[in-house]
Amino acid sequence: MSSDMACTKYTTITTENESCNLGQPSLPDQQQQAKLVGNFEKKEKGLKRWFFGIICALFLTTIVGFIGVYAMVSRSTASLQSQLGAVGTFTKLERHNTTCLNGGLFIIESRHYKCLCASGYSGIRCGKDIDECSTGTHNCHEHATCINTVGSFQCSCNANYTGDGRQCRPNFCSTNVGLCQHNGPCSDTSTGYNCSCNIWHSGNHCEQDFNECTGGTHNCHQQATCANTVGSFECSCNANYTGDGRLCKANFCSDNVGLCKHNGTCLDTFTAYNCSCNRFYTGEHCERDINECTSGTHNCHQHATCINTVGSFQCSCNANYTGNGRQCRPNFCSANVGLCKNNGTCLNTSTGYNCSCNIWHSGNHCEQEHDHVIMTTKRNWENARRYCKSIGGDLATWGMRNATVRNWIVTNMIETRPPGYYWIGLNDLEREGVWKYIDGVPVTNANTDFHQGEPNNSGDCGQLYYVQDFAMDDYPCFINKLAICEK
Structure with missing residues (x-):
């Protein structure tokens, strides 16, 4: 090929091609050539714009359609992949020697060659078995065991469960005879089993004996002792009680002779016993002597002394009293x-x-002696004197002559209101007009307090007269009056 030619080479899947572009020759007339080139370039630019617009429109339409087709193919491929298993990818050079294993399907996706694996397999050529048990993609029941197999898996219900492995239900009671002890009924539940124990047992398998004694569910009497047994309990009446344990009555008196001291009477009560003591003892067992003297339960006389004794008391009359102590009279x-x-x-x-x-x-003992007394019965003057002599005295004389004594007698012994007339030992019986006291003492102005104008010869016997402030005057002797006796 000549040196003024440029060539390009590319490879497809099955052939190799070459494309070459020729160079432009030199023109003898450069100006003419330049003009032609300018006109050609203008036309070329216009055609390029038009062609470029057409190309862009077709490109956009193609892209939108391609995206829709690609999405639809991708969904189909994903659906197929999910049904058949993993997809392996390899290059075109490997394609000629590739065979998908274990039923894998060979596909082309996004210019790649792939094996769409059947369920249970993975790898580029679907040669690797998937362990559903370890990957957790199995659907075995929670109480089943997953067993991996080539291209699949199996489910087997665990011990004490029954079913196809996908569904397992508890079967503890049938496969474990006697699982619930002491005749407790066994019931399979949704998650296991349950033992319904009788009232004497507890625990998951009714294996624990229920202690009715400590649990407080026994019916022993309050005066009995509860003894736990396997599956039940026993009641035994305590000491000093008798009965079957469910009912116990007190038996203290029979079991304890002499429980009540000093001849007290023992009485069993509902819960214990009671000692009925005689009146001389007290205490729970009549053991304590009652001190009747200090407790005030004795019957000694008020003038007697109480002496406590064991089980009783004694009474002794006090000094100056006589009697048996219950009765005491003054002595x-x-x-x-x-x-x-x-x-x-x-x-x-x-x-x-x-x-x-x-x-x-x-005085209390007659220890006080008096010189004057008041006669309490009215008598004439002669009889009054006779009375005073009978009691060892005579009508008052010296006391009347002594103003101090007379005033004391008036203030303390005689009445100052009617009848305020009192005979005294004064008269003029021997000689009219000559007054003297019966003890022979003659009357003088110094020793006798006659009232003014007295004596007025109205009588021959002397008296004290309250109207005249208990001064002396004369009065007829035959009139009955009180008198003052003197010793």
Whole structure:
């Protein structure tokens, strides 16, 4: 080929081609050639624009159609691939020696050569078995075992389950006789099994004996002891109780002779016992002596002393009292000779004693002596004097002459209101108008306090008269009046 020619060579799948472009020769007339070339170039540019527009329109139409076809083919290929397995890719030089294995399908996709593998195989030529068990692409049940095979897999239900491997249901109860112990019913569930235990057992397999004693489900009596047994329990009444364990009644009295001391009576109660003590003892077992003296339950007299003894008490009358202690009467007079002075008479009373004094003495023991007494019965002057003499005295004389004594008698002994008339030892019986005291002492202005204008010869006997401020005057001797006796 000549040197002024340019050539290009390319290869296809089956042939090789060459294309050459010729160079342009020299023109003798350069100007003419240039003009022709300019006109040609203008026309060429216009044709190029028109041709380029046509080409672009066709290109765009071709591209859009190609994209749609490519998408449809891709979807078909993907669908087929999913049905047959993995796709292997290799070069065109390998194509002449390629055979897809294990039923793989040879295809061309996107200018590539591929083997579309059947399910269960992968690799460029579909020569590699897929382990569905390890890749997790199997559909065995969760309680089944996956077993890989050449080009596939198998499912086998695990122990205690039954089915085709894709579906497995529990079968624990049938395959495990006695799985639930102590006659507990076995029930297969959706995920395993369940043992329904009787009331005496618990645990997943009813293997645990239920302790009714510690669990509080026994019915032993409160006074009984619960003893757990396999599958049940036993009740036994405690000491001092009797019964079958479910019902226990107290038996303290029979089991414990002499439980109540000092002849106390033992009484069984619903839950224990009670000692009924006699009145001299107390305590749970009548063991404690009651001190009747300090507790105030004795019956000693108020004037007696209580002496506690074991199981009882004694009463002893106090000093100056006599009796059995329950009854005590005063004995002051006999026990105390001379208790009342000045010949006073001693008289026992319900609460003690009393001294009855003679008219000239007073005080608890007649120890106080008096020189004057008031006669309490009205008498005439003669009888009044006779009375005073009968008690060892006479009508008052010296006491009337002594103003201090007379005033004390008036203030403390006689009444200052009617009848305020009192005979005294003063008269003029021996000689009219000559007044003297019965002890022989003559009347003077110094020793006798006659009221003004007295004596007025109205009588012969002297008296004290309250109207005249207990001054002296004369009065008829036959009139009955009270009198003042003097010792």
